[in-house]
Amino acid sequence: MSTAAIIIENVSKIYQRGKVRRGDIRSSMNSWWSGMGKEKEEFDALKDINLTIQQGDVVGIIGPNGAGKSTLLKLLSRITFPSKGRITIHGTLSSMLEVGTGFHPELTGRENIYLNGAIIGMKREEVARKLDSIVAFSGLEDFLDTPVKHYSSGMYVRLAFSVASHLEPDILLIDEVLAVGDQEFRNKCLEKLLDVSGQGRTIIMVSHQMSHLKQLCNHGIYLSGGKIINNGPIDPIIQEYLDAVDKANLVSVAERNDRKGSGKVKLNSIMVLDEHQYNLPVISAGQKVIFRLELHSTELESRNVEVKIELLDSFGHLWCFCKNSISGTSITMLKDKVTIDCVFPKFPLNKGTYHLSTTIFVQNQLSDEVINATSINVDQGMYYETGKLPPAHKGFLSDYHWVLKPD
């Protein structure tokens, strides 16, 4: 028999854009004089959500950016308050919306364990009791009394994850933090956290990594535009979501007729895939990305085919210019359909939306050009070990490192 861990009834969250409730005194007085609310611009992050999550379920929440996934987690973790409706939570709840919340670089590893533990809701005795286990788990015994500012980013993340992995709530919320840390250590943490799920721990996680969710979750919730589109066993939910993403991206390419060129070889479809060949609705910066292009030829044999992919941001700035003849792969088509992959081992673009345009040349003649064949979304990712990225629109990502020369 299963019992409900969380019951969400008619919950909406409305954010008010504009200057109401925040800002300077003058605008506040102005809006008071002008009868309040006129300048209010409202937007519903979540609309009338009804949901029951059973105890012991491992739930993955999926959906495009801005679907309300994070808002839902924030409501459940009581960081923000619903505008309408009612949420009932049975049991203790902790959230990992970030690793290392409150960590201070000047404090030592040990002090940060106590600080972070207290912040994420552990009692002092609890931290003291688990200290040895936390330290052993992180493998940082020798650095326990070193200020965290001297840690490498990898060590920092390990320590933070180790503390969080020792949480023992009935319900645990996890937001995309799993993208952080080296894969092996991350899996170790997940194992520890999920270990107890058989004994009734409920876990709710948000991730863009479909392969993760498929592996970990038994239940999926598909959110879009602040509404629940569907809710059920994870596999069909992921499929439904990916189909929707496909529909938005894929169909249009073959049918587009605003294209240029002779049309000898044309782009039929383009897909954005992850390392496991799953569709990638959102790319995490630094992950492996495959652009899979299906080309269609009107002739039996096409030699010297050149394919170019360009990635432009919404301001029209060109960020990436990828051409097979530059990177050194020649393409000859001996049949009418060919699939070709453009592989990025470590996707180098910063957070944001990019438009992908393709151009195909045959024998140096323009054959096909599709502007905005598809759009891609890049989100937070592990390009750098810290999981941090430069501010949006501030350059591309590059595999540099810093070296401190000894005195």
Add this chain to the structure above:
Amino acid sequence: MAMTTIIEAGSPVQYWRKIRECWQYRDMLRMLSYRDVRVRYAQTFLGMAWAIINPIISVLLLYFVFGVVVKVDTQGVPPLLFSMAGLCSWNYFSRVVGEAGSSVIGAQSLVKKVYFPRLIIPLSKSISALIDLLIVILMLAIMMIAYDIPFSWQAIMIIPFTVMAIMAGIAFGVWIAALTIRFRDFTHILPLILRIGMFLSPIAYGASLVPQPYKWAFNLNPLTGIIEGFRWALFNTPLDINSVWISLVVILIILIGGIWYFLRMDQYIADII
């Protein structure tokens, strides 16, 4: 399961529950205060020395202006000690209010990522600043020995006045913190308020010097009773007990009002900072 939490939009704010929750999160309160103290003195080159240098400079300044230039009546107490005794509670108070004011905004990354009773952020400032109070009191004790001023049982009375100073710090700190979240202008207004407060509090002059017609207004300043109380406890200067009671009542009203206002806003904080 043992615990059930119900979050319901439009439900009235449960003040008592939120205050109880602050007690449940006392470990976090302690760690935040500890962090502040550790970081403040670990980060700067001179570290702890700043906690001593700062009040010394303030005291010398006050001594020069009020003791050397103006030569106010210090009721038989050496002017340097007179200012110092006045300064210790004021210093504490202004530190708490100054830091609490921007504390919630400064802790954005926490507020947006974890749930905890937000009230403990400004509260932690009232604890971490106690170290400054302690340092000035120790300096004062050393000076008293140097000046050969005997300690009496009365000195123990600085404890209740310290408690009053903590309450005053929390009272104003919570108000300013809440107002700063809502109106960023307060980051500019606050230094002004503190400067006005510094001159309108009897730090380097005695409250007895204030002319009768203004006295009632002067007594409304909750620091008046505390500062005069400190000096009475240490040097047995005359103390108008009424001003202490007035201070206490004013502090309690501001404290309860501040906590009420802060808790009323509590649930919107993550949305508006």
